[in-house]
Amino acid sequence: MTSSEHMVEVAPGVQLRIIADNLDATQVPFLLVHGLASNARLWDGVAVVLAAAGHPVVAVDQRGHGRSSKPDGGYGFDTIVADLVALIASLGWVRPVVVGQSWGGNVVVELGATHPHLAGAIAAVDGGFIELGDRFSSWDECRAALAPPRLIGTPVATMERWIREGHSSWPETGIVGSMANFEVRADGTIAPWLTFERHMMILEALYAHRPSQRYPQLAVPTLLIPADTGDVAWTHDKSAAVDAALALLKHGRVRWFSPADHDIHAQHPVELAEVLIDLSQQGRAR
Numbered sequence: 001m002t003s004s005e006h007m008v009e010v011a012p013g014v015q016l017r018i019i020a021d022n023l024d025a026t027q028v029p030f031l032l033v034h035g036l037a038s039n040a041r042l043w044d045g046v047a048v049v050l051a052a053a054g055h056p057v058v059a060v061d062q063r064g065h066g067r068s069s070k071p072d073g074g075y076g077f078d079t080i081v082a083d084l085v086a087l088i089a090s091l092g093w094v095r096p097v098v099v100g101q102s103w104g105g106n107v108v109v110e111l112g113a114t115h116p117h118l119a120g121a122i123a124a125v126d127g128g129f130i131e132l133g134d135r136f137s138s139w140d141e142c143r144a145a146l147a148p149p150r151l152i153g154t155p156v157a158t159m160e161r162w163i164r165e166g167h168s169s170w171p172e173t174g175i176v177g178s179m180a181n182f183e184v185r186a187d188g189t190i191a192p193w194l195t196f197e198r199h200m201m202i203l204e205a206l207y208a209h210r211p212s213q214r215y216p217q218l219a220v221p222t223l224l225i226p227a228d229t230g231d232v233a234w235t236h237d238k239s240a241a242v243d244a245a246l247a248l249l250k251h252g253r254v255r256w257f258s259p260a261d262h263d264i265h266a267q268h269p270v271e272l273a274e275v276l277i278d279l280s281q282q283g284r285a286r
Contacts, residue, residue: 035102045269095120174266228258
């Protein structure tokens with residue numbers, strides 16, 4: 001089964017790169033949405049399993065990321081969601097399962113709440129419950145703590161070594177997907193596809209986002225898929241956030257991955273795909 005790449009215009013002057021598999025299949029379709037400073041290729045391992053099970057699958061580079069357009073503005077949740085709404089319309093899909101990881105989890109929660117009849121089900125992979133405003137007392141504090149490292153100019157071999165050493169349990173699809181977060185320059189160094197300035201614009205929007213205010217508006221099956229990373233304090237806080245979300249969600253469930261890295265989709269693609277296929281059956285049954 002071979003994937004294909006396409007550019008889809010979602011707004012004037014803004015095109016998103018998609019990686020599509022099995023578009024003619026008849027099972028419930030999946031839209032896979034990456035996290036902050038990530039890219040569509042992190043979903044490769046998941047997409048293979050979903051497509052083999054008969055599902056149409058599209059993974060997308062969100063604006064500013066990967067091979068997609070990189071406008072100077074439009075990085076708030078309203079615009080990011082509008083991009084996905086336009087993409088789903090262009091695909092002609094009816095009630096797909098929309099899956100987002102980390103920041104992308106918050107994005108798909110926002111989509112499900114503001115467009116209640118668009119998705120058949122929502123899945124948030126170690127995201128969808130991120131409320132940085134509760135964790136940091138001010139945007140300045142958040143910015144200082146979470147600003148990304150300056151990686152421009154790092155030799156590509158060094159970057160790959162760091163990824164492999166830091167994620168020795170990941171399959172090759174996860175390593176290749178992580179390397180796709182970067183442009184490889186002619187001099188053999190890398191630069192993140194998402195620039196520092198655009199990264200910070202998205203981070204500021206995420207700081208202001210309150211998914212907890214959106215949970216009561218989600219009318220479809222909603223699956224939270226948190227990772228127990230082994231950090232006891234952080235996992236405790238995450239567990240509290242998940243429990244609070246489940247109390248507000250009309251059709252909410254949780255499926256923990258433990259132990260697992262934040263990038264569950266890169267580390268455990270087969271297991272995650274199986275969980276998502278089960279969710280798609282619930283969505284179809286509604």
